[in-house]
Amino acid sequence: MKSQKPSQISHLPCKILVTSLFCVTALPSHASTDSHLSQTQQAVSDHVIGEQRQQLEINTQGQGFGPQSPRDIDSIDGSNTVKFALSPEYQKMNLCNIHFHKNAEHAGGEFTEYAGNGDGQGYFTGYRYAKQLSDAEIAPIERAACPDKHGGLHPGDTIEVHYVFSSAQIEPGPTLGACLSPAINNPQLRVEAQVMVLVNDSEALQFNELAHVDKHSGFYQATRLLNNMGDPITYAGSTTGPNYNQKGSPLQVTWSVRPKVAKVDIDSVGTWCEGNIFEENHAHGVRNLVTNPALLSKIN
Numbered sequence: 001m002k003s004q005k006p007s008q009i010s011h012l013p014c015k016i017l018v019t020s021l022f023c024v025t026a027l028p029s030h031a032s033t034d035s036h037l038s039q040t041q042q043a044v045s046d047h048v049i050g051e052q053r054q055q056l057e058i059n060t061q062g063q064g065f066g067p068q069s070p071r072d073i074d075s076i077d078g079s080n081t082v083k084f085a086l087s088p089e090y091q092k093m094n095l096c097n098i099h100f101h102k103n104a105e106h107a108g109g110e111f112t113e114y115a116g117n118g119d120g121q122g123y124f125t126g127y128r129y130a131k132q133l134s135d136a137e138i139a140p141i142e143r144a145a146c147p148d149k150h151g152g153l154h155p156g157d158t159i160e161v162h163y164v165f166s167s168a169q170i171e172p173g174p175t176l177g178a179c180l181s182p183a184i185n186n187p188q189l190r191v192e193a194q195v196m197v198l199v200n201d202s203e204a205l206q207f208n209e210l211a212h213v214d215k216h217s218g219f220y221q222a223t224r225l226l227n228n229m230g231d232p233i234t235y236a237g238s239t240t241g242p243n244y245n246q247k248g249s250p251l252q253v254t255w256s257v258r259p260k261v262a263k264v265d266i267d268s269v270g271t272w273c274e275g276n277i278f279e280e281n282h283a284h285g286v287r288n289l290v291t292n293p294a295l296l297s298k299i300n
Contacts, residue, residue: 060247074109091219094170096220097174097178098276106127106193122241123242137156153266161210166179176239194226197262201265202267204265207271208272210224213277232259233259236252242287
């Protein structure tokens with residue numbers, strides 16, 4: 001059974017008194033136990049997430065922040081009044097960075113299963129692939145891929161991959177700093193987002209191929225970026241990550257989020273984490289889904 005999306009009290013003051021800020025989160029049948037909060041660990045309550053969203057509203061109200069990300073891509077609603085020109089298509093920009101988040105930051109499409117509130121710091125939360133996987137696809141592996149203090153990645157886990165593009169004349173490299181240059185400190189930014197589910201299947205898509213970088217028509221590109229994952233949802237937003245759970249992101253980003261999920265061989269993700277030009281070796285945390293209409297753009 002699919003978990004429900006967080007309640008829409010998200011950006012409103014919490015009016016319910018609670019005696020504890022923690023609650024136990026149940027796991028779906030296809031989730032790996034050590035890559036999510038276990039049954040004996042505790043996830044923060046709705047009250048904590050509600051307070052974070054309330055603080056985000058307070059810290060952005062009347063400050064002129066532009067539309068924020070991530071969002072529910074199945075909803076077109078938004079009333080943010082800050083406008084900026086959408087970036088060119090990614091083929092006319094330079095790829096500057098590739099990184100991924102554990103669980104999807106966006107909701108919608110084929111990633112609608114809420115992972116729970118997590119630890120309140122961006123881990124063990126977000127959205128997961130909502131369809132069933134076979135026993136073979138989620139068969140355990142000897143050790144976690146891309147291991148870190150949060151447990152790494154296991155078969156059945158969902159990731160959201162961000163291919164970041166810049167209008168600046170740059171070369172791909174580590175962090176979003178690679179998207180800036182001495183010549184252009186305020187380039188147009190674009191993120192092509194692809195949600196993937198990791199499977200124990202060597203015949204599935206290979207991540208090193210999906211992250212292959214080369215020059216094409218004078219621009220650095222991810223030359224095997226998937227374009228058969230449904231019509232991307234394009235909208236005006238911002239940078240993401242849990243650092244912005246309680247404050248606005250000041251960067252303006254054109255987002256293009258594919259609604260379908262790609263199955264990717266987990267071993268290939270682990271191999272990529274062992275060495276790549278972006279110096280990425282683990283999955284990043286996710287920002288709370290932004291639900292306050294005043295912080296969202298309207299999707300045309």
